[in-house]
Amino acid sequence: MIPKLRAWDKVGKSISSVSEITYSGDLSYLSFVKLSGNNRLYGRESRLADDVILMQSTGLKDKNGVEIYEGDILKLHAIFLAPDDKIGYIEYSPKYGYSIIFEGNRLYRQEYWASTNKLNYEVIGNIYENPELLREDTKND
Template identity: 30%
Template sequence: MKLAKFDFRIWDKGEETLTYASKDWKLGINFSNPQQDNGEVESVLHAYYDGEPMCPDDCEIELWTGLVDVNGVKLYDGDIFIVFGDEKYKAVCNIMKFYGKPLFERNVELPLSIIKSKEWKLEVIGNIHENAELLKESK
């Protein structure tokens, strides 16, 4: 993914809202170095709204994976989606890996390379914040 296509969203725990950077130009993220200990600097990623820092305990930064579903909806970290292929899976997107749970079987990990293949298609059906009930096992 090119940097020009980079996108993210913020889940505000207090307000219980998702704000998308692609839809609100006042939203931004930036690295800061709040502590320096023994010459070691630890960078922390912070969210900002209209130039003001958002409390890191009150928000979660969720990055776009670079994938879009069959309907053109972007797949973000924390999204719940269904993968269609030889089998059908319901999964939660984790930014580095896709952890999947088949609808009727055991837990399984779905690597990004499988989902990118032409045989597999995905559809975003919600996210862990607004639609947590989707994670319950289907009968």
């Protein structure tokens, strides 16, 4: 399986699909396809690797069929966590895989959230474009 990546462009302040990673001497460049608000393609860009943050797909989709990536903010409804919806963001760790980080840095490991009914979670944004969706003590600094 080829990993599916997207990138946060620190310069252009937008999320893009990665189309190519090129290594040239000591520098790494990423080429990506810029997406408009409704996900229509509108041109190619290249950036130095330090000017982007790569995010890999988890390979899972939410209740609306939206692919879930590192850095995505999810709304999760799971009675065993609490009767109310919880909001957290996806982060990868070698020890636990893709986990959801909730307020207070509580971790909900991939083996639990990925195996539950997909109708329980929904992508509502990402940590770069929608940080206001997270509470102050959940934000990834």
